[in-house]
Amino acid sequence: DAEITQSPRHKITETGRQVTLACHQTWNHNNMFWYRQDLGHGLRLIHYSYGVQDTNKGEVSDGYSVSRSNTEDLPLTLESAASSQTSVYFCASSERSGGRTDTQYFGPGTRLTVL
């Protein structure tokens, strides 16, 4: 069955370190998204990609970067981790078919703690 996976599921790191969160989907979807989930804020979009070599900033992109070298993967990098980036991170993907009707499929999440 097609799926979307994230790794690691839990990560503890120190302030100032570089951290990369992996996202891999086997749906062969064109669109991929990274969100962070925080109490009182719901889900906020960090970065997204509509295809290989395409990346775009979301509403909370400062301190984060992504690259898309193939269809299946969209890794999220925190260049220099800060305590404000302690959160649960979700990756999602969708086809580029119906546009506004497309369903997004979510991974299980990565809980990141920055000490």
Added chain:
Amino acid sequence: GDSVTQMEGPVTLSEEAFLTINCTYTATGYPSLFWYVQYPGEGLQLLLKATKADDKGSNKGFEATYRKETTSFHLEKGSVQVSDSAVYFCALNSGGSNYKLTFGKGTLLTVNP
């Protein structure tokens, strides 16, 4: 810009009670509307959706009707179960070349036996 407002929780109900979670939206164009559910420790999954005015989405006993005149998409279930305890998110996609979802802040539902 696009925005979604949903009722703040937490909502606590007894088993077999009626559930309503309110959701209203602001959007350009003609959005599609979604309800996603997040069970404890899991990612979000689609619960139901509606893509045009007066459409009713339904799944697992949950229903929501796309009301353009009131810009609403309220989630209802006639008889909740303990297994429905989760966080519920209302979301929209306003379309065009935009494939992004705009989410509400989520409503935590707890159902007690």
